[in-house]
Structures are given as structure tokens and as C-alpha cells.
Amino acid sequence: MMSFIGPRWRKPAWMVLAGAVFAAALVIRGGRYWWLWVSLVAIVMAGRAFLFYMLAAEDDDVGALAGSRADERQNLLSLRSRALAFNVIAVAAFIGLTVAVAIRASWWWPFAVILGITGLGYLAGLRAYGIAEERPADDTDAQHEAPSPIRS
Amino acid sequence: MRNRVREQRTQRGLSQAEVAAALGVSRQTVISIENGRYLPSLPLAFRIARFFGLPVEKMFDPDGEEAGR
Numbered sequence: 001m002m003s004f005i006g007p008r009w010r011k012p013a014w015m016v017l018a019g020a021v022f023a024a025a026l027v028i029r030g031g032r033y034w035w036l037w038v039s040l041v042a043i044v045m046a047g048r049a050f051l052f053y054m055l056a057a058e059d060d061d062v063g064a065l066a067g068s069r070a071d072e073r074q075n076l077l078s079l080r081s082r083a084l085a086f087n088v089i090a091v092a093a094f095i096g097l098t099v100a101v102a103i104r105a106s107w108w109w110p111f112a113v114i115l116g117i118t119g120l121g122y123l124a125g126l127r128a129y130g131i132a133e134e135r136p137a138d139d140t141d142a143q144h145e146a147p148s149p150i151r152s
Numbered sequence: 153m154r155n156r157v158r159e160q161r162t163q164r165g166l167s168q169a170e171v172a173a174a175l176g177v178s179r180q181t182v183i184s185i186e187n188g189r190y191l192p193s194l195p196l197a198f199r200i201a202r203f204f205g206l207p208v209e210k211m212f213d214p215d216g217e218e219a220g221r
Binding site (some may be wrong): 059070071073 | 177179180181184190192193196
């Protein structure tokens with residue numbers, strides 16, 4: 001999808017796009033100081049994009065990930081880090097929900113939404129990468145079934 | 153899992169960067185494989201074996217100790 005953009009520019013481009021979407025939301029929201037918030041978002045996202053662009057020049061794992069040129073080991077590192085982040089988010093959301101329920105706070109529902117989304121995301125991952133691939137074993141056909149060496 | 157990547161590379165007088173470029177991976181990944189910190193995927197293991205002209209079971213010994221130890 002992003003192949004027309006050079007690898008080093010892909011992550012900065014996503015950040016600029018995300019910043020533009022968020023800035024648009026701030027413009028729609030309006031208010032007295034909307035331009036101040038939009039400027040702040042623009043500065044932060046431009047700074048992040050520039051940081052990732054500079055990191056992408058480094059000859060290390062972080063540089064490879066920032067520059068969208070990661071190999072299988074670096075992709076695995078990123079995957080594990082994202083799994084850890086997912087776990088941290090789920091635990092934090094559970095703690096938040098528990099505290100909110102205990103003190104009868106009205107802000108319990110964002111934690112419940114986050115928990116629900118992470119749970120659904122996990123199930124979607126199982127379906128996409130695991131369960132959907134399961135098929136009956138080839139050797140279940142009785143004609144081809146080899147006698148088990150442990151069968152008495 | 154013991155592997156002979158470092159041994160084969162040094163025998164041929166190649167740098168880690170040269171091997172990495174030939175295999176299409178990063179230099180850090182070659183270092184990790186040599187040190188036994190990373191077990192390559194099956195396709196990469198075959199690419200490594202093919203690059204050094206050895207059968208994959210000669211490059212990677214599941215019964216051996218890790219190269220980094």
C-alpha cells in the first residue's frame with residue numbers, strides 16, 4: 001500500500017497523516033484556542049516524524065524498524081514488543097476498571113471498552129493466524145491410517 | 153542449537169556485513185545467529201546453508217551447544 005513511498009519515509013508519513021487527522025478533529029471540535037491545539041499537535045507529530053526519519057539512518061535494530069527495512073529477527077522483536085505492550089494495556093485497563101468499579105466512578109466504561117477491544121483483537125488474531133488454518137489431519141482417513149506402535 | 157556460521161564465514165574471509173548482504177538480512181541478525189541468540193527461520197536456514205554450500209544439517213546441529221556458550 002505504501003510501496004510508492006521510500007522505506008525511510010513510511011513511518012514519518014504515517015505520523016504526519018495521523019497528526020493531520022487528529023488536527024482535523026480539533027478543528028471540527030472548535031473552541032476558543034483550537035489553533036493553539038492544532039499547532040501543538042503539528043509540532044509534536046512533526047517532531048516525532050523527524051525523530052523517526054533520523055532514527056531510520058542508524059545501523060541497528062531500532063533504525064531498521066524505524067526505516068521499514070526490518071528482517072525476520074527484527075520483525076520478531078517488534079512483534080514481541082507489541083505483544084508486551086498489549087499485555088500491559090490489558091492489565092492496566094483491568095486495574096483501571098477494577099478501581100473505577102470499587103469507587104463507583106462514572107469513568108469505568110473506557111477501561112471496559114479497552115479490555116473488550118484487546119480481547120476481541122486477540123480472538124481476531126487467533127482466527128486470522130491460527131484457527132482458520134486448522135484442517136483435519138491427512139492421516140485421519142481409515143484407509144491410510146498407520147497402526148500405532150503403542151496400540152495393544 | 154550449535155551452528156557453523158561463524159566458522160564458515162571466517163574460513164571464507166567474509167565479513168558479517170557481506171554475509172548479511174548476501175542473505176538479505178541485517179548485520180545484527182548475522183551476529184545474533186553466530187552467537188546462538190537467534191534461531192533463524194527454516195527459509196533463512198536453508199539460504200544460509202545454500203550460501204555456504206553445505207547441507208542444512210551440517211550448518212545447524214540441534215544436538216550441539218549454542219555457539220555463544
